[in-house]
Amino acid sequence: MNFNQQSCKAFFKKYPGQRKLIEQKVATALKHELATGMTKVKLALETKIAGQPCYEFRLNLGKIGPARIAFTVANRQAIVYYLSKNLQKSAFSHDLAKIVRG
Numbered sequence: 001m002n003f004n005q006q007s008c009k010a011f012f013k014k015y016p017g018q019r020k021l022i023e024q025k026v027a028t029a030l031k032h033e034l035a036t037g038m039t040k041v042k043l044a045l046e047t048k049i050a051g052q053p054c055y056e057f058r059l060n061l062g063k064i065g066p067a068r069i070a071f072t073v074a075n076r077q078a079i080v081y082y083l084s085k086n087l088q089k090s091a092f093s094h095d096l097a098k099i100v101r102g
Contacts, residue, residue: 001027001078007099011083022061029059030078044070049100068092
């Protein structure tokens with residue numbers, strides 16, 4: 001599992017002391033979702049990122065609280081493109097679309 005450094009940088013900058021915890025929780029949740037058929041996962045965007053569909057789900061990050069995570073999966077390898085504390089799906093998808101467009 002990888003994090004897109006450019007698009008995830010702002011989130012990690014807000015929580016510098018918790019980066020390892022965040023990465024660990026996201027990695028564990030993504031492995032679980034991939035193993036169980038991605039039952040809690042929804043499509044995040046209509047458009048594809050690098051030829052792959054982009055998915056999202058909510059995750060509790062401990063002291064930080066709940067967040068939404070957007071990611072793609074190719075060859076059982078996940079790439080996280082966006083993390084946000086904005087839990088409203090429409091606003092999250094709008095922000096993600098802006099990031100994907102550049």
